[in-house]
Each structure stands twice: as C-alpha cells, then as structure tokens.
Amino acid sequence: MYNVGSYLAARLTQIGLKHHFVVAGDFNLVLLDQLLTNGGLEQVYCCNELNCGYAAEGYARARGAAAAVVTFSVGGLSAINAIAGAYAENLPVIMISGAPNSNDQATDHLLHHTLATHDNSYQLEMAKRVTCAAVSITSAADAPYLIDFALRAALREKKPAYIEIACNIAGAPCAAPGPISAIIAEAPSDAASLEASVAATVEFLQDKQKPVLLIGSKLRAAGAEKEAIELAEALGCAVTTMAAAKSFFPENHPQFAGIYWGEISSPGAREIVDWADAILCIGTIFNDYSTLGWTAMPSGPHVLTAQEGRIHFGGHDFGGVHLREFLSQLAREAPKKDATMVQFPRLRSEHAPAVAAAPDAKLTRLEIVRQIQSLLTADATVIAETGDSWFNGVSLKLPGGARFEIEMQWGSIGWSVPATFGYAVGAPERRVIAMIGDGSFQLTAQEVSQMIRRKLPVIIFLINNRGYTIEVEIHDGPYNDIKNWDYAGLINVFNAEDGRGLGIRVANAGELTEAIKAALANREGPTLIECGIERDDCSADLITFGRRVAAANARPPRD
Ligand code: TPU
Ligand code: MG
16 A cells, blocks of 8 residues: 555655655655655755755765655755756756645635745746756645656656645555656667767768867766766777866776866866867866856867767757767777877876975965875765865866766855765765865855764865855955854764764864874764865965956956
C-alpha cells in the first residue's frame, strides 16, 4: 500500500538518493512522516531553507541529484534562491514543499504563512521561473503521474523541479510506483543528426592543424566527462578547461594545458587557445565573469560549440544529439591533430613553486594556498566560495581523482557552507576541503552546526581578510567593511554539550601546519581553521578580474 509521501520516497530512492534535506513546518509534517517510513532514505536537517536548498545543491554535485523538503511560503520562498542557483548550475535538485489543505484552496479562508490573500498559487508561479517542471498536488490519484513528470523532467534537463503537496494529501493512498525506467531511461540521439554532426565536424577539422579543446561546466551535466577524454586522446591536442569546469577534465592528464580564463589563465593556457586554428568549446558557458568582462570570448569561424542537444559552428546547427554520443563518435572518426600539444610546452612558463614560509612568518594568502596544495589527494574535493577563494582554489593543481566545486554562474556568497555540508553527506568517503572568505561565511555560518551534528570531518579554511576583498577590487566603498567575528570561537558555540567540531585561529605558517594536523586527526566533526591575513593580501588574478569586471559594469548606456 502506497500513499503520496511513501510513493515520493520510493521514487527518490529509485533515482539514487540516500538522503533528503529538510526543514520542518506544519504544512509538511505528515509528508515528513511518510518520507521517514522509507528505510533507504535518511532525513537530514538544516538550520534554514536557504541552506537546505544549497545543501541539496551540494549533494547533487556529489551524487547527481538531490531533494530539499520545506514548508510553504516562509520556507519555500527562502529555498527558491538556492533552487535558482541549481538551475544556473545545471543540477537536478527537487524542491518539495508542503502546501495548504486542498479544501482551503479557492475558498475565502485566509491561511497562516501566506500573503493574507485568497490566492495561494504564488509559490508555484515563482517556482515555475526557476525550475524545468513545477507541479501542485491536490489529488492523491494524480500524484504518481505528477511526481514522475517532475522527476523525469529534472533528470533529463539537469535542472531543478518543484513539487508542492497539499498537507492533507501527503498521507492519502495512491497507486504503487511503476518501473523506474519510465523516469530515468533516456532516448538515444537522433541517428541521422548524430551522423551528420560528426561528419561535418570531421570535415571542419580536416583543414585545421592546431585544434584545442576548451571544456566548460555543462560537460558534467551532460554526463560526458569520459567521452571528452576519449576525444582528447583521439585528437592528441591540448585541452584547457574553464574555471567553472575545473576538475571535469583530469588535471594530471598529459594533455591538460591548464585553465583558460583570458588574461588570468594558468601559464600557457591562453597562449595555446589564441594560437589554435580551431577551438572546440564543449559544454562552455561564456558570461561576463568567465570572459573577464567580455575580453576573452572565443568567437569566429574557427570556433565549434558542442552542447548537450546542440552542435553548432559556421553554417551548421545540429539538434537532437547527446553530447556524450557526439564526443565518442567523433573520437572514433577524428583525425589525429596534436600540434597544440607539441607547442604547449614551449609556450608554458611555469611559475616557480611557492617556497615554504618560515614557521614564525606572518600568515599570507600564498602560504595558505601552498599548505592546502599539500593536502590534496586523489580522494579530495575542494569547494571554493565566491571571493578570492575562487582564484586561490582555481590555482591549485589537482592530482588525479581530486574534484573541484565552484558556483561561478549563480555566484552567491554563502553558497559554500551548506553546499559543503550537503556534498559531505553525499560523499562521506571523500576528503572535503572548503575555502571560504569571512564575508561569505557570515551568510550561512550556522550550517557548520549540521556538520557537527552529523560528525562530518570537513576541513574549512576560513580566510579572514576583514572584508569583501573581491568587491574592494571591483568597486570600493564603506560597504565592503564588515563586522569581524570570532570565527574559530563560533565552533564551540555550535558544539554546545555534545559536538566535536574544532575551531582554531592561526596567525603564522607554523600554526597553520599544526592546525592542519589537528584537522586531519579530528574524524568526529568539522575543523574550521580561521586564517588571518592582511586586508590587501589578495591574488594578482583577483585584481585583474576586478579591473575587467568593473570596466564591463561601467560601460555607458548606448544612445
Ligand atoms: O576573499 P574575499 O574577501 O573576497 O571574500 P569574502 O570575504 O567572502 O567576501 C565576498 C564579498 C562578495 C560580495 C558582497 N562577493 N560578492 N558579493 C556580492 C554578493 C552579495 N550577495 C550575494 C548573495 N552574493 C553575492 N555575490
Ligand atoms: Mg573577505
């Protein structure tokens, strides 16, 4: 016997979830009871709904999909920000909201948690703008169909979906789930379009000598990371990645030629892309940040763009093609073109490796990055928050197997604390390392308490430069100064009587080394290392980025 809640729980486990993130409220309590009846689906609690949404977003990065369950309106509207982020970042997060009793809909009853008007459809309407499917369930009979519809859309599109369930329907009996293949099976590419797109691409490559690959963040959403390696090896050419796609092509691969980000590319990466006579852009997103204020935007007849569902370049535009099938078919037919791989080592002028600071030397940004670098193992995932942490994180050299998570399209400060929590719940086998600025941390700090509650051995490098340094570099003013906190001391507040989190403040290189040792030894909770540095100690890349973004923002209106 199934009811709406247990049906939903069954479907969530069938799509691969072992957890769902939750904030309770009276409109979702019956639903939560039903979700709890499924032994394969653990309930994970969050401090607020914004964090709940971001925790699910982080979980989806680790496991491919996620669910966040919130209450109506007061919860749902907070979660929508994170759900919009999941849309921007191509992550299928299922937002599930409790909703008013079906008898109260379209009546003259005014309800709590609402706008005190009679139309309570506004949350559904808002959700439609930030999801690929949004449904309202007010009848148990229709629930299986509507739930399946929303889940299928999310998994296909790699975008969030929204399911609202009236509180008196959550426990009502409904049909049993049918075969899960109806939700997760994917139609193959259109055969003719696949063949034509590959043939046209082979022809495009024929008269080129110096192709490069440029990998973007939508490669993962397309499930095509393995196929990108196949194509790279068939062509034998240099492979660059965009910052948002860092780790989506292995950095220890012999053909990896660094991060392409215009003027702030890693050594040689920009030169090799500029030298190329063909740029194969795969899953790329070019926005004002990733093009450094529109100064590094590959365009022209030598650019081919391959996205999920669309391959286009000079005079061609093919649809109905899965990216992974296109890449692997192209790998079988592409000519070897390795000139960029021969040229790349000549162009690259590798920076000298950072030299260890003396133990009593005042802590610097560079020394923090150097010590984090030495922590990176094949099972490490680095999560980099907006701010100078973006640039510090992107500069790390990842060993094979290491992963990197960044939220560059949505770019919300505060994302990383709950996303790190969700990621660590989803990938307990990995060493999760977060790099977070003081300003960002202040938005969502309380979610560290959930890491403590679940005893997650996350390591947080809290970079305290006393302000919004990234904003200082874009445009300074008094609004970029923030109230200092005792960040390390906060961990004891969160520990209360039973937690095992560690908070350590460090001011020099030796203290940082000791703190990292303590963090590695602490397996029963997170360790937050508060690293105090000078306010103006930021990366040169951030300064260049800030200048370029400021110039793009300041373009005068056209007349
Ligand atoms: O390393 P640093 O100092 O740049 O990082 P921190 O301390 O985390 O400061 C980040 C400053 C920042 C702001 C205020 N970066 N972007 N913003 C704008 C912003 C405001 N609100 C949200 C939700 N997201 C934003 N990106
Ligand atoms: Mg800061």
